[in-house]
Structure formats: structure tokens, C-alpha cells
Amino acid sequence: MDSIIEDVQVRKILDSRGNPTIEVDVKTWGGYGRAAAPSGASTGSREVVSFPEGGVDLVVSEMEDLIASELIGMDACDITTIDEVLREIDGTDNLAAIGGNTTVAISMAVAKAAAASYNMPLYQYLGGSMVNELPYPLGNMMNGGAHAGVNAPDIQEFLVVPIGASNMVEGIFANASIHKRLKELIQSKDSAFTGGKGDEGGWVPNITNADALEIQSKACEEVGDELGIEIRPALDMAASELWDGNEQKYIYAQDGIKRDTGDQIDFVKDIIDTYNMFYVEDPFDESDFEGFAQLTAKVGDKCLVCGDDLFVTNKELLAKGIEMNAANAIIIKPNQIGSLSETHATVKLAKENGIVPVVSHRSGETTDETIAHLAVGFNSPMIKTGAIGGERIAKLNELIRIEEELPNPRMGKF
Numbered sequence: 001m002d003s004i005i006e007d008v009q010v011r012k013i014l015d016s017r018g019n020p021t022i023e024v025d026v027k028t029w030g031g032y033g034r035a036a037a038p039s040g041a042s043t044g045s046r047e048v049v050s051f052p053e054g055g056v057d058l059v060v061s062e063m064e065d066l067i068a069s070e071l072i073g074m075d076a077c078d079i080t081t082i083d084e085v086l087r088e089i090d091g092t093d094n095l096a097a098i099g100g101n102t103t104v105a106i107s108m109a110v111a112k113a114a115a116a117s118y119n120m121p122l123y124q125y126l127g128g129s130m131v132n133e134l135p136y137p138l139g140n141m142m143n144g145g146a147h148a149g150v151n152a153p154d155i156q157e158f159l160v161v162p163i164g165a166s167n168m169v170e171g172i173f174a175n176a177s178i179h180k181r182l183k184e185l186i187q188s189k190d191s192a193f194t195g196g197k198g199d200e201g202g203w204v205p206n207i208t209n210a211d212a213l214e215i216q217s218k219a220c221e222e223v224g225d226e227l228g229i230e231i232r233p234a235l236d237m238a239a240s241e242l243w244d245g246n247e248q249k250y251i252y253a254q255d256g257i258k259r260d261t262g263d264q265i266d267f268v269k270d271i272i273d274t275y276n277m278f279y280v281e282d283p284f285d286e287s288d289f290e291g292f293a294q295l296t297a298k299v300g301d302k303c304l305v306c307g308d309d310l311f312v313t314n315k316e317l318l319a320k321g322i323e324m325n326a327a328n329a330i331i332i333k334p335n336q337i338g339s340l341s342e343t344h345a346t347v348k349l350a351k352e353n354g355i356v357p358v359v360s361h362r363s364g365e366t367t368d369e370t371i372a373h374l375a376v377g378f379n380s381p382m383i384k385t386g387a388i389g390g391e392r393i394a395k396l397n398e399l400i401r402i403e404e405e406l407p408n409p410r411m412g413k414f
């Protein structure tokens with residue numbers, strides 16, 4: 001049994017914001033897997049807790065031995081049971097005792113060790129030998145909101161999708177070209193722009209939301225024409241960060257505008273119509289399933305309306321969203337739910353119901369490349385993982401390698 005776990009090691013490492021996070025090594029008789037946990041800034045309130053009070057240091061000093069002693073001797077292929085054991089060790093509903101980042105890093109390292117035990121890449125171990133589809137890269141171009149400083153746009157992420165790309169390399173480099181072009185276009189609107197970037201490598205301009213939307217769309221058209229492929233704009237509005245529960249309004253500080261839910265529906269629909277948006281994530285507060293459902297009814301036939309904070313990769317919340325027709329896409333972030341098997345269950349439910357799963361990074365990342373394998377192995381037609389920057393290109397470059405390995409690679413289907 002090459003996949004029997006022999007050792008589990010936990011260490012504190014840096015993330016891209018300079019915060020501590022956790023990296024786990026799992027050794028089996030015949031293989032080895034390593035994975036690290038990312039962390040969010042605009043987190044959903046229903047996500048599992050990242051770390052116990054005491055943080056990564058406490059996990060390393062007091063929990064490593066306990067966790068290792070439970071897992072040593074188990075079969076790394078039995079990932080569901082291993083995830084259950086981790087939940088039992090924790091003993092809370094929201095993984096507050098050992099931390100969802102601890103469990104997810106172990107869970108992903110176990111899966112990688114299992115794959116390595118049988119000399120397989122993770123995507124093939126998860127997706128089978130017929131897997132051959134690659135995800136369109138949803139690339140982050142400009143940052144605002146919680147991922148940027150003051151004076152930035154309120155909308156958190158201005159993204160693009162190279163939907164006309166015929167392969168991964170073409171899509172990834174199209175996004176990099178847009179990122180470059182946007183620097184020039186920002187300078188035309190903001191002469192004091194110094195080239196500052198946000199947490200995910202997108203530019204942080206001091207311009208209005210309207211100006212940002214305009215140059216985002218211009219960059220898609222110009223670069224799309226030059227490269228001869230269709231590139232469409234997309235947004236993550238991260239509207240939970242804009243929502244003021246007392247005022248019952250979305251506060252757009254940069255524009256000095258407040259919008260109630262009805263105004264917000266009209267505002268987002270207008271943006272989708274005007275700019276032919278391919279994808280809009282979290283256009284409403286995380287508790288507003290009804291607002292999501294109203295927007296999806298209006299634009300769901302031409303735009304992906306995606307829930308991130310709304311669903312937090314949680315199967316029960318997704319089931320509620322399916323019942324209410326709240327969205328037609330879901331962000332998949334393993335550390336929101338704390339394990340690979342629960343992440344897989346949510347992806348499965350999404351696919352069974354025609355909801356597009358979009359595997360995603362977090363704003364605080366490491367050079368861990370696991371999500372590139374999850375996107376391919378889970379057959380996710382899109383991956384959200386930035387456009388430039390070391391911790392972002394770790395995933396993109398891994399997708400380039402995976403494309404090279406696949407016998408008959410093709411871009412995913414929506």
C-alpha cells in the first residue's frame with residue numbers, strides 16, 4: 001500500500017501579504033505531497049475560521065503531533081475519512097479549534113501525496129485519465145475596495161476573460177497584455193498614477209468606478225482586436241464590503257453615492273448591458289439571496305452571476321441558492337469550507353444543477369499551485385487566479401505545464 005501515511009509535518013510560512021500561514025508536508029510509503037493555505041481579506045461571514053486563537057504558531061507547537069498521530073497509518077487515498085477525522089479532532093462546526101486553514105492544507109497535501117504515491121499528477125488523480133479541459137483564466141486587472149488603499153474604486157476587482165482564446169497559453173498571455181495596456185490607459189485618466197498595485201497584482205488607480213469600467217472595456221476591445229481573439233470584461237463587486245446594514249444601502253465612497261437594493265439591481269444590470277460583462281461576482285450582500293435571484297432572472301441568460309461570499313463553497317448554502325435560482329455560477333475556494341472532500345461535494349452539486357464552478361485563489365496567497373490542478377481535475381471551465389505576480393503566476397504557469405502534458409487539450413465548456 002504505497003499510499004499509507006508515514007508522516008505529517010506542519011510549518012509556518014509567509015503569505016503574499018507578509019502574514020503567517022501554514023504549509024503541510026505529507027509523506028506516504030510511496031509518495032509525498034505539499035500544500036499551503038491562502039487567506040482572504042474580503043471574507044464571507046459564514047466561512048470556516050482560518051486559525052485558532054493563537055494562530056499558526058499554536059498549530060505548529062501544540063497540534064502537529066496530535067494531528068500526525070491520528071493520520072499516520074491511514075490511507076491517503078481515503079480522503080473523505082481523513083477529512084472526517086480532522087473534523088472530529090477539531091470538534092466544532094466552524095473548525096475554530098484547529099482552523100480551516102490547517103485542515104485544508106492537510107487535506108490538499110494528503111490528496112497530493114496520494115496522487116504521487118501512484119505516480120500521477122493531482123489533476124489526473126482527481127479527474128481521471130479522460131480529463132482534457134483547461135479553465136479560461138479570469139484575470140485581475142484593477143483593484144479597489146478591500147484589496148486596495150483609499151481613493152481607489154469601490155468595486156473590488158476589474159477582471160477580464162479571454163473567452164476567444166483557443167488554448168491556455170494564448171489566454172494567459174492575452175491577460176498579461178491587457179494588464180500592460182491598462183497601465184497606459186490609467187495614466188491617461190490619472191496623471192499622478194505611480195503604478196501601484198493591490199493585493200492581487202491589479203493596478204490601483206485613483207479614478208471613479210465609471211472611469212475604471214470605461215478603460216477596462218477599452219483595453220478588452222483594443223487588445224482583443226490586436227490579438228484577434230474575443231476578450232470580455234468581468235467584475236467582482238464584493239458587495240458585502242459596500243453594504244451598510246444600518247442604512248440598508250450600498251455605500252460607494254469614491255463616487256459619493258448610496259444605493260438601496262433596488263438601485264443596486266438597476267446599477268449592476270446597466271453595467272452588464274453597457275459593457276457586455278461576461279461575469280459578475282457578489283453584486284449583492286452575502287445575505288441577499290433575493291437580490292441575487294432578481295438580477296439572475298434579468299441577466300442570467302447572457303451573464304454569469306456568481307456567488308462567492310453568498311455561498312462560501314458550502315453545499316447547504318448552494319442548495320438554498322439553487323432552490324431560489326439565486327445565481328448561475330459559484331466561486332470555489334477550498335479554505336472557505338476547510339477540506340477537499342467538502343469542496344468536491346459542492347462542485348458536484350453545482351455541476352448537477354448547471355451552476356458553473358469557478359475555482360479561485362484568495363487575495364493572500366502563497367506559491368502553492370494546487371488550485372491549478374483542482375480546476376482541471378474538477379473540470380471547472382474558469383479559474384480566478386490573477387494575471388501577474390509570483391503567487392499568481394505559480395498557478396498560471398502550472399496550467400501551462402498541464403496543458404503541455406494533456407494528450408488532447410482543449411478549453412473548457414460553459
Ligand SMILES: O=C(O)[C@@H](CO)OP(=O)(O)O
Pocket residue numbers: 039040041042043044157200236238308331360361362363364
Ligand atoms: O473576493 C474574492 O473573490 C477573493 C479573491 O479574489 O478575495 P478574498 O480572498 O479577499 O476573499
Ligand SMILES: [Mg+2]
Pocket residue numbers: 236238281282308309331
Ligand atoms: Mg469574491
